[in-house]
Amino acid sequence: MEKKIRIGITGYGNLGKGVEAAIKQNQDLELVAVFSRRDPASVGVKDPNIKVLPISEAENYKNDIDVMILCGGSATDLPEQGPAFATHFNTIDSYDTHAKIPAYFATMNQAAKSSGKTSIISVGWDPGMFSMNRLLGEAILPVGETYTFWGKGLSQGHSDAVRRVDGVKAAVQYTIPIEEAVNRVRNGENPELSTKEKHLRECFVVAEEGADKSKIEETIKTMPHYFSDYQTKVNFITEEELHANHSKMMHGGFVIRSGETGSGNNQIVEYSLKLDSNPEYTASVLTAYARAAYKMNQEGQAGAKTVFDVPIGHLSPKSPAQLRKELL
Amino acid sequence: MEKKIRIGITGYGNLGKGVEAAIKQNQDLELVAVFSRRDPASVGVKDPNIKVLPISEAENYKNDIDVMILCGGSATDLPEQGPAFATHFNTIDSYDTHAKIPAYFATMNQAAKSSGKTSIISVGWDPGMFSMNRLLGEAILPVGETYTFWGKGLSQGHSDAVRRVDGVKAAVQYTIPIEEAVNRVRNGENPELSTKEKHLRECFVVAEEGADKSKIEETIKTMPHYFSDYQTKVNFITEEELHANHSKMMHGGFVIRSGETGSGNNQIVEYSLKLDSNPEYTASVLTAYARAAYKMNQEGQAGAKTVFDVPIGHLSPKSPAQLRKELL
Numbered sequence: 023m024e025k026k027i028r029i030g031i032t033g034y035g036n037l038g039k040g041v042e043a044a045i046k047q048n049q050d051l052e053l054v055a056v057f058s059r060r061d062p063a064s065v066g067v068k069d070p071n072i073k074v075l076p077i078s079e080a081e082n083y084k085n086d087i088d089v090m091i092l093c094g095g096s097a098t099d100l101p102e103q104g105p106a107f108a109t110h111f112n113t114i115d116s117y118d119t120h121a122k123i124p125a126y127f128a129t130m131n132q133a134a135k136s137s138g139k140t141s142i143i144s145v146g147w148d149p150g151m152f153s154m155n156r157l158l159g160e161a162i163l164p165v166g167e168t169y170t171f172w173g174k175g176l177s178q179g180h181s182d183a184v185r186r187v188d189g190v191k192a193a194v195q196y197t198i199p200i201e202e203a204v205n206r207v208r209n210g211e212n213p214e215l216s217t218k219e220k221h222l223r224e225c226f227v228v229a230e231e232g233a234d235k236s237k238i239e240e241t242i243k244t245m246p247h248y249f250s251d252y253q254t255k256v257n258f259i260t261e262e263e264l265h266a267n268h269s270k271m272m273h274g275g276f277v278i279r280s281g282e283t284g285s286g287n288n289q290i291v292e293y294s295l296k297l298d299s300n301p302e303y304t305a306s307v308l309t310a311y312a313r314a315a316y317k318m319n320q321e322g323q324a325g326a327k328t329v330f331d332v333p334i335g336h337l338s339p340k341s342p343a344q345l346r347k348e349l350l
Numbered sequence: 351m352e353k354k355i356r357i358g359i360t361g362y363g364n365l366g367k368g369v370e371a372a373i374k375q376n377q378d379l380e381l382v383a384v385f386s387r388r389d390p391a392s393v394g395v396k397d398p399n400i401k402v403l404p405i406s407e408a409e410n411y412k413n414d415i416d417v418m419i420l421c422g423g424s425a426t427d428l429p430e431q432g433p434a435f436a437t438h439f440n441t442i443d444s445y446d447t448h449a450k451i452p453a454y455f456a457t458m459n460q461a462a463k464s465s466g467k468t469s470i471i472s473v474g475w476d477p478g479m480f481s482m483n484r485l486l487g488e489a490i491l492p493v494g495e496t497y498t499f500w501g502k503g504l505s506q507g508h509s510d511a512v513r514r515v516d517g518v519k520a521a522v523q524y525t526i527p528i529e530e531a532v533n534r535v536r537n538g539e540n541p542e543l544s545t546k547e548k549h550l551r552e553c554f555v556v557a558e559e560g561a562d563k564s565k566i567e568e569t570i571k572t573m574p575h576y577f578s579d580y581q582t583k584v585n586f587i588t589e590e591e592l593h594a595n596h597s598k599m600m601h602g603g604f605v606i607r608s609g610e611t612g613s614g615n616n617q618i619v620e621y622s623l624k625l626d627s628n629p630e631y632t633a634s635v636l637t638a639y640a641r642a643a644y645k646m647n648q649e650g651q652a653g654a655k656t657v658f659d660v661p662i663g664h665l666s667p668k669s670p671a672q673l674r675k676e677l678l
Contacts, residue, residue, distance in 0.1 A: 039612075040611070040612065043611060043612045043613075044611065047492045047493050047611070048492055120678070123674055123675070123678050124671065124674055124675050127674055144678055149678045151486070151619075153677050153678045154662055156677045157662055157663065157665070157666055157673060157677050158479070158662060158665065160666070160677075161638045161641075161662075161665040161666045161667075162631075162634050162635050162638045162665070163634055164375045164376055165375050208624075270615075281634075283368070283371060283372065283375070283627060283630040283631065283633075283634055284367075284368065284371045284627060284630045285371075287598075287625075287626035287627040287630055288624075288626045289623075289624075289625050289626060289627070289630070289631050289634070290623070290624040290625075291479075291621075291622070291623055292620075292621070292622045292623075292624075293619075293620070293621050293622075294619070294620045294621075294622075295617075295618070295619055295620075296536075296616075296617075296618040296620075297615075297617050297618075298615035298616045298617060299611060299612060299615040299617070302611040302612045302615055302617070303490075303611065303617050305611075306490045306491060306609075306611055306617070307490050310489045310490045313489075328663075328673075328674055328678055329662075329678075330661060330662055330663030330670065330673050330674070330677075330678070331661045331663055331670070332661060333658060333659045333660060333661050334482055334485055334486060334489075334657075334658055334662070335485065335656075335658030335659055337485070337486065337489040337490070338485055338488070338489045339489075342658065342659070343452065345485060345656075345658050346451055346452055346455055346656055346658070347451070347452050349481050349484045349485050349488075349658075350448070350451050350472055350477045350481045350656055350657075350658070
C-alpha cells in the first residue's frame with residue numbers, strides 16, 4: 023500500500039462533517055486533524071480518534087498535511103482563510119460567490135504561486151460539476167442554449183428569510199423547477215426563460231400560537247427580491263411534521279444543453295443531480311479534488327486552479343492504465 | 351482575430367461529414383482538406399471549396415494542418431491509420447473497441463512520443479463523455495454502483511444482422527432501455543442488472559414480396575448472440591414507412607451513478623444524451639477535442655492521451671479567465 027494522502031479539515035459545520043464522512047470512504051486518504059475557531063472540546067468530531075485543534079495552530083501542521091480542505095463559508099471565512107492557508111498548504115474550497123470568483127482566483131493564485139502550492143477553488147456542484155457541464159455543452163455544441171435548473175431543494179437563504187417573518191416559529195423553503203419549463207427545454211424548443219420562469223418556491227411554515235396565518239402568507243408572497251417575483255406556495259404545518267418530513271438537506275438540479283448540428287438535428291445533453299444531502303455531496307466532490315490537488319502539486323503545477331484546469335483522471339485513486347482499461 | 355487552428359479530416363463517411371459540419375460552427379477552426387481512399391472526384395464533400403485529396407498525399411500537408419481528425423472505423427482503419435498519422439500529425443480518433451484500447455493506446459503513445467505530437471484517442475460519447483461520467487461517478491461517490499444504458503438508438507451492427515436474414519429486404523434495429531430497470535436505478539435501489547435486463551431490441555423489417563414473415567420473426571428472435579438472450583420485438587412495415595420514419599441515425603443513453611454518503615443518504619447523478627444524429631454528435635465531440643490536442647501539443651504534452659487526461663477548459667475557444675467569469 024502506498025502512503026496515504028494526508029488531509030486536514032478547516033471548519034466543522036455540515037460541510038466539514040461531510041468531508042470527514044467522505045474521507046472514510048476513500049482508502050487512499052486519511053484525516054489528520056480538524057481545525058476550528060470554536061473551543062476544540064465543544065466541536066464534537068464524529069470519530070473520537072481525530073485531533074481537533076484551534077485554527078491558530080494549523081501552520082504547525084504544514085509538514086503533516088498534504089491538502090487542507092477549507093469548509094468555511096464564502097461570505098467571510100474563505101476570503102480571509104483561503105489566501106492564509108494557500109501560503110502553507112495545498113487547498114480545496116467551495117467558494118461560490120459567482121460575481122467575485124475572478125477576484126478571489128487572482129488572490130489565491132498569488133498566494134499559491136508564492137508558496138509553490140496548488141489551490142483548487144470553487145469546487146462542488148454549482149460551481150463545480152454544473153460549471154463543467156455548462157462548459158462541455160457549449161464547447162461541443164456551439165450552436166444552442168444552456169439551461170441550469172436548481173432543485174427540488176432546500177434553500178438556506180430563503181428559509182432564513184421566511185423564519186424572520188413575524189409570527190413564524192420555524193420554516194423551510196424549497197426551490198422547485200417548473201415542470202412545464204423543464205419539458206419545453208428537454209423537447210429542444212430552446213425557450214427564453216428567466217430564473218423565475220424556471221422555478222417556483224414552496225414554503226412549509228410552523229406558525230406561532232395565535233399568529234395570523236393569512237398575514238404571514240401575504241408577507242412571504244410579497245417579500246421583495248426573495249418571493250415577490252416568483253410563483254410561491256405557502257403551506258402551514260405542525261412542528262412535528264416539520265421535523266418528520268423536512269429535516270433533510272436535499273437538493274439537486276440539472277444542466278441541459280440543447281444544441282443543433284448539421285442541418286437541423288437536435289442534440290440534447292443533460293446532467294442531473296438528485297441529492298438526499300447537499301452538504302455531503304459537495305463534501306464528496308471536495309474530497310475527490312483533494313486527491314487531484316495533491317497530484318497536480320507533485321507534478322509542479324502551482325497556483326490557483328478550477329475544475330476547468332484539472333484532468334479528471336486525477337480525481338481517481340486508480341492509475342491511468344487502470345482507468346483506460348476499466349472505464350474508457 | 352488569432353490564427354485559426356487548421357484541421358484535416360481523414361475518411362469521409364457519416365463521421366467525416368459530421369466533422370465538416372461541426373468545424374463550420376466553430377469560428378476558431380478551419381478545414382484545410384479531406385483525405386480519402388476513394389477517387390477524390392467521387393467523394394462529394396459538402397463545401398465545394400474544400401480540397402479533397404488521396405490519403406497517400408496527406409504527409410505533404412504536415413506543415414499545413416495542426417490536427418488531423420481520423421474518421422475511420424475501429425476494426426481495420428484506425429489500427430493502421432492511427433500510428434501512421436501520429437508520426438506526422440496531432441490526431442483525434444474515436445477508437446471504440448473497448449477490449450483493445452490498452453494495446454491501441456500503447457501503439458499510439460509510442461508513435462506520438464517519437465514525433466512529439468499529441469494524439470487523443472477514443473473520443474466521442476462512449477467511449478468519451480460516458481467514460482468521463484463513469485469516472486466522475488466512482489471518484490466522487492466511491493460507495494455505489496454505476497449503470498450505463500444505451501438508447502433509444504439505432505444499432506448499426508444489429509440492423510446489419512437483421513438485413514442478412516432470408517426474406518428481409520431492408521431493416522433497422524433499435525436498442526431501447528427497459529423503463530422499469532431505469533426507474534429502479536433512478537430510485538436508488540442499486541439492482542444487479544445484466545445488459546439484457548437493461549435493454550430490449552425492437553426491429554422494423556421490410557419483407558421481400560411473398561416472404562414468410564413468421565419465419566423471419568422466429569429467425570431474428572432466436573439469432574444467437576444478437577437477439578436470443580434479449581426481449582425482442584419485430585414489426586413488419588412497408589419500404590415507404592421505413593424511409594419516412596426510420597432514416598435518422600438517432601441514439602443516446604445515460605450513465606447513472608447511484609451512491610451513498612454519510613449515514614444512508616442516497617445521491618443520484620445522471621448524465622444523459624438524446625441525439626437526433628449519433629455521428630454528428632460524435633463528430634462535434636471530436637472537433638472540440640481537436641482544439642484540446644492543439645493546445646496540449648503547444649504546451650509540450652506529447653504522446654497518446656484520453657479524455658481522462660485533458661483539462662476540460664482546453665475544449666473551449668474561450669480564455670481561462672473568460673471561462674471562470676462566465677461559466678464557473
